[in-house]
Amino acid sequence: xxxxxxxxxxxxxxxxxxxxxxxxxxxxxxxxxxxxxxxxxxxxxxxxxxxxxxxxxxxxxxxxxxxxxxxxxxxxxxxxxxxxxxxxxxxxxxxxxxxxxxxxxxxxxxxxxxxxxxxxxxxxxxxxxxxxxxxxxxxxxxxxxxxxxxxxxxxxxxxxxxxxxxxxxxxxxxxxxxxxxxxxxxxxxxxxxxxxxxxxxxxxxxxxxxxxxxxxxxxxxxxxxxxxxxxxxxxxxxxxxxxxxxxxxxxxxxxxxxxxxxxxxxxxxxxxxxxxxxxxxxxxxxxxxxxxxxxxxxxxxxxxxxxxxxxxxxxxxxxxxxxxxxxxxxxxxxxxxxxxxxxxxxxxxxxxxxxxxxxxxxxxxxxxxxxxxxxxxxxxxxxxxxxxxxxxxxxxxxxxxxxxxxxxxxxxxxxxxxxxxxxxxxxxxx
Ligand code: AMP
Ligand code: GLY
Numbered sequence: 532x533x534x535x536x537x538x539x540x541x542x543x544x545x546x547x548x549x550x551x552x553x554x555x556x557x558x559x560x561x562x563x564x565x566x567x568x569x570x571x572x573x574x575x576x577x578x579x580x581x582x583x584x585x586x587x588x589x590x591x592x593x594x595x596x597x598x599x600x601x602x603x604x605x606x607x608x609x610x611x612x613x614x615x616x617x618x619x620x621x622x623x624x625x626x627x628x629x630x631x632x633x634x635x636x637x638x639x640x641x642x643x644x645x646x647x648x649x650x651x652x653x654x655x656x657x658x659x660x661x662x663x664x665x666x667x668x669x670x671x672x673x674x675x676x677x678x679x680x681x682x683x684x685x686x687x688x689x690x691x692x693x694x695x696x697x698x699x700x701x702x703x704x705x706x707x708x709x710x711x712x713x714x715x716x717x718x719x720x721x722x723x724x725x726x727x728x729x730x731x732x733x734x735x736x737x738x739x740x741x742x743x744x745x746x747x748x749x750x751x752x753x754x755x756x757x758x759x760x761x762x763x764x765x766x767x768x769x770x771x772x773x774x775x776x777x778x779x780x781x782x783x784x785x786x787x788x789x790x791x792x793x794x795x796x797x798x799x800x801x802x803x804x805x806x807x808x809x810x811x812x813x814x815x816x817x818x819x820x821x822x823x824x825x826x827x828x829x830x831x832x833x834x835x836x837x838x839x840x841x842x843x844x845x846x847x848x849x850x851x852x853x854x855x856x857x858x859x860x861x862x863x864x865x866x867x868x869x870x871x872x873x874x875x876x877x878x879x880x881x882x883x884x885x886x887x888x889x890x891x892x893x894x895x896x897x898x899x900x901x902x903x904x905x906x907x908x909x910x911x912x913x914x915x916x917x918x919x920x921x922x923x924x925x926x927x928x929x930x931x932x933x934x935x936x937x938x939x940x941x942x943x944x945x946x947x948x949x950x951x952x953x954x955x956x957x958x959x960x961x
Contacts, residue, residue: 534836535560535589536572537579537609537622538600541861541892541911542821546598546835547572548890549828553836560592567891567902567910579604582612589618596621596836599797602678602818606632610797620796621839627788627795628817634714635676637815644787646780648812649717649804657701663715664693670718675700677709681745681755682868686718719804719811722947724765725823726773728781730799731842735785737777739830739852740765741823742948747868749943756868757908758822760944762858762919763830767951768805776803776810784815796843825890825911826857857888858922858945859913860930862938864893864904875937877902877909882932887925888913904937919948 534556536546544567551559551571561572562585568574577584579601589597597613599605599622606628613620622628629636635653640646649672654660664671673696675683683706687693693715700710725743729736741763747753780801788795800816800823828835832851841848864871871893880902883889893907912930916922923945930940 532556532595533558533560533592535562535575535592535594535597536564536600537562537585537597537604539563539565539579539892540600540821541890541908542819542824543600544568544890544892545825545828546600546819549831549835550598553834555834555836555840560594562588565891565894566896567889567894579609580607582607582609585609586612586616586618589613590616595619596839598622598839600819600821602628602631602816605797605817606678619843621843622797623795623817624793626793627797629793630784630788630795630799630815631817632678633676634674634814635712638714638716640784640787640791641812644783646783646787646812647809649719651714651716653712653714654701655712657697660697660701660713660715661694664690664697667715667717669693672716672718673697673700674714674716675706675710676712676714677706679706679709681757682706683709684755719806719813721804721806722765722768723813724768724803724805725761725800725820726776726781726803727798727800727820727823727827728777729839729842730781730785731796731845732794733782733786733789734842734845734847735777735782735799736838736842736847736850737773737781738827738850739763740768740773741820741827743820743823744941744944747863749941754868756863758820758861759863759941760858760860760911761822761826762856762922762945762948763823763826764856766856766919766948772805772810776801780810780812822859822861822911825888826859826913829888829913829915830855830857853915855915855917856919856922857913857915858919858926859888859890859911860926860940860944861908861911862930862933862940863908864906865937865939867907871904871906872937873904873906875904875935877904877938878934879932883912883929886914887929904935909938918952919945920952923949
């Protein structure tokens with residue numbers, strides 16, 4: 532069968548790579564894909580927003596399954612178009628994708644169905660929001676309701692920071708329509724993890740947990756980004772906590788969406804804070820996480836395509852996982868997440884050990900076939916290890932081979948897992 536992956540980032544490269552290994556699959560297409568995917572997919576020059584053309588392409592080629600990567604096309608109704616045309620697609624309809632598209636909708640759903648999350652209130656009026664702020668005090672979290680490319684959340688430590696964020700959103704319309712409504716939310720503390728599940732209606736098949744690193748610079752400093760590195764599993768969070776989150780968060784959310792007449796098919800992603808009172812939702816996404824997917828899929832022993840097809844047929848297939856952990860570091864173009872420098876040659880990629888994973892995102896090729904930075908996150912380099920610290924050492928050793936002044940990456944990806952493991956081993960030796 533032929534499979535189409537919609538999107539162009541590292542997440543989609545990992546999806547193409549994984550799908551390509553399925554014995555059920557003869558050909559993988561990526562629309563529009565990126566230059567680094569050409570080893571595992573045929574690129575189709577269609578953007579994620581070209582709905583009619585994508586449907587036409589899938590019909591003409593006889594695509595048996597389409598997986599949609601990013602949130603924007605889901606919220607524009609791309610999965611709806613595919614389903615209307617009788618095509619098999621893994622990704623939620625627009626109504627179900629609202630769980631990511633509107634934070635107010637997600638919070639109201641959680642409240643209605645008793646899904647644990649931070650206390651909150653929704654505002655369109657600046658005066659009312661400021662009055663609520665006075666009542667609650669700082670720290671507090673200010674969130675634009677709609678999609679704002681990961682920039683619509685301000686964790687305000689002080690009242691004046693919170694006031695400024697509220698004014699920027701409700702009075703200055705910093706994110707346009709996306710901040711016509713805002714959510715003010717209690718600030719939570721704890722370990723943050725990403726827990727994704729393959730979902731079809733009320734059936735929920737959890738994937739292995741991962742931890743992302745959202746800030747641009749070491750020590751969790753600097754601006755928020757799409758994600759600078761990730762690892763899976765997350766050894767400092769106990770299995771029972773993950774199981775609790777599946778039972779109290781993912782399954783109730785899938786059930787709630789069915790009851791609301793918005794059944795979800797695709798990947799439900801819960802960003803969780805492991806608080807003293809147990810796991811609570813920070814956010815829901817309606818798709819595979821990026822970069823989390825790039826460290827989770829390589830650990831999956833099962834055939835992703837077979838699992839998805841059986842899930843869509845009403846079964847609950849079991850997923851088998853490798854014991855080994857995986858850690859990936861994102862190299863981004865200098866300037867990311869603001870204005871990026873592009874066009875720098877990535878030297879040394881051909882010298883990487885064959886057992887590391889190189890997933891491309893913002894790269895292109897020049898006439899000589901060399902890879903250049905093309906903006907944003909350039910690539911993720913990942914490696915496996917018996918433990919996360921072992922995987923971590925491998926990745927950084929390999930990254931030293933990449934010579935390029937036009938990129939930067941964090942040096943401390945996975946350090947927290949590292950420290951936890953060290954503490955544990957010290958404890959054991961005492
Ligand atoms: P989001 O875009 O909703 O994932 O938020 C971006 C980041 O802000 C999250 O990854 C958290 O680190 C932080 N954040 C969001 N909501 C909260 C909260 N209620 N308490 C503490 N931190 C939060
Ligand atoms: N890594 C965060 C996200 O995919 O939204």
